[in-house]
Amino acid sequence: MKLALGTAQFGLNYGINNSRGKIPRKEAHEILRFCLQNGICTIDTAYSYGESEEVIGQFLRKNNPNFEIVSKSSSGNSYELKKCFNESLNRLNLKRIYGYLIHNFKLFTEDMSIWNTLKHFQEQGQVEKIGFSLYYPEEAEYILDARMEVNLIQIPFSIFDQRFSHIFPLLKERDIEIYARSVFLQGLAFKSPEELDPGFSEIKNKLLFLQAICREKNVPISAVCINFACSNPYIDRVIAGVDSLNHLKNNVNMFSYKDNINEINDQLNTFQIDNEDIVVPTRWKVRT
Numbered sequence: 001m002k003l004a005l006g007t008a009q010f011g012l013n014y015g016i017n018n019s020r021g022k023i024p025r026k027e028a029h030e031i032l033r034f035c036l037q038n039g040i041c042t043i044d045t046a047y048s049y050g051e052s053e054e055v056i057g058q059f060l061r062k063n064n065p066n067f068e069i070v071s072k073s074s075s076g077n078s079y080e081l082k083k084c085f086n087e088s089l090n091r092l093n094l095k096r097i098y099g100y101l102i103h104n105f106k107l108f109t110e111d112m113s114i115w116n117t118l119k120h121f122q123e124q125g126q127v128e129k130i131g132f133s134l135y136y137p138e139e140a141e142y143i144l145d146a147r148m149e150v151n152l153i154q155i156p157f158s159i160f161d162q163r164f165s166h167i168f169p170l171l172k173e174r175d176i177e178i179y180a181r182s183v184f185l186q187g188l189a190f191k192s193p194e195e196l197d198p199g200f201s202e203i204k205n206k207l208l209f210l211q212a213i214c215r216e217k218n219v220p221i222s223a224v225c226i227n228f229a230c231s232n233p234y235i236d237r238v239i240a241g242v243d244s245l246n247h248l249k250n251n252v253n254m255f256s257y258k259d260n261i262n263e264i265n266d267q268l269n270t271f272q273i274d275n276e277d278i279v280v281p282t283r284w285k286v287r288t
Contacts, residue, residue, distance in 0.1 A: 002230045003251065004042035005035055006181065006241030011050025023243060025055055030245050032059045035067075038252055044154075044179070044239045045092075046072040046103060047084050053091035061093045070099035070152070070179070072133055076107050078117040085121060099152045100127040105139040108132070115148070129177065135280060140167045144174065151175075156182040157235065158189065159210070159228050160203060161279035162272040168234035181239040183229045186281045189221055203278050206271050213264060223254035227261040228268050 010028045023031070035043070045052045053071060060067070071088050075081040089097060100121060102108055108115055118130045129151035134140055143150050144167070153171070155164045157180035171178055184190065193204040214221050229238045242248040261268075277283050 001039040001041070002235065002238050003040055003226070003255075004044055004179065004237040004239045005031070005040055005248070006239045007043060007045045007052045007056060008049045009241050009243050010045070010055045011052035022050070025051075025058070027245055028055045029059045031242065031248050032056065032065075032067075033063070034245060034248055036063070036065050040252075041066070042068045042070065042098075042179075042237050042239075044070050044181075046074070047088050048072075048074050048103065053088055057091045057093040068098035069094065070101065070154075071097060072101040072103040072154075074103040074107065075114070077111050078113050081114050081117050085126075089126070096125065097127050099129045099131070101131050101133050101152065101154060103133050105132050105134055105136075105142075119149070131176070133181075134164075135282070136276075137163050137167055140164060140171065144170055152177040152179065154179040154181050154239070156180070156279070157229055157232070158183050158185050158279075159225060159268050159271045160185055160189070160206065160273045162269070163274065163276075163279070165232075168232070172234055177236045178234055179237045179239055180229045180232075180235045182281070183225045183238055183240060184222070185279065188281075189225055199284075200278060202275055203273060206273070210271065213267065217260050217264065219257045219260050220254065222251065223257040224261055224264075224268070226251060226254045227258050228265065230255075231258070231262060231265060 009023050012022060043056060045056055047053065069092060073081055073084040075084045085100065089095065100118065102114060102118065121127045122130050131150040131152035133154040135156065140153065153176055155178065157164060168178065191207065193207045196204060210221065214224060226238065226240065229235060240251055242251065273279050
């Protein structure tokens with residue numbers, strides 16, 4: 001099962017299509033239980049996701065499941081990183097975590113000593129795999145050029161955002177796990193083109209084309225987004241957040257459309273948009 005659970009919605013009002021807000025804790029635990037029952041073993045969280053780690057940790061205390069938990073730190077120096085890491089372990093009720101990432105590569109460029117701190121956690125046996133959550137391909141290129149001993153990276157990847165694709169083979173040569181996130185482009189894939197402001201004009205025709213293909217093949221847009229990412233042989237996990245238990249069940253059901261979508265993968269490869277003002281959500285608010 002390549003699908004991994006994103007848990008930002010466990011602690012935050014997250015996503016442009018999320019009208020419900022933060023998931024109630026009881027339902028969050030039902031979501032985690034469903035993951036256990038359906039082979040979803042990777043859970044993605046972060047220190048900055050509000051109560052997310054705490055919600056997961058409460059479930060782990062009661063159920064002791066064999067999840068692979070990946071968390072992330074937004075700390076900008078070694079002292080803060082140590083504090084954040086230990087607090088994350090306490091919140092999660094864990095002595096050891098599968099993956100721990102620096103949430104933004106810019107933090108590393110401003111203080112490179114935090115990478116040594118991360119390596120120390122690994123050497124002490126507190127974390128199995130260390131790495132970065134990346135936003136730009138040049139960050140991955142830096143990691144490769146510097147021959148950093150990175151084990152795991154998270155990158156944005158979707159029908160519209162394929163900026164990292166050319167780097168995948170090189171990352172795999174270094175035995176680096178690749179986790180894809182933002183496969184729905186934070187919900188933009190579901191928006192009606194007429195609802196979008198003029199700054200998104202470059203994606204409007206592609207959205208119309210995607211909707212036409214989905215009608216022709218009789219498949220949901222979510223099925224196209226999930227299966228396109230999961231069918232990529234270089235991607236190890238596809239992280240998808242949900243806003244309810246039914247949403248998660250729906251995501252799992254999307255794999256029944258796999259064969260239909262494999263037939264149109266060549267068409268989907270042409271949907272790539274290189275304009276980072278569109279495919280990088282953090283730049284949406286600063287567009288002129």
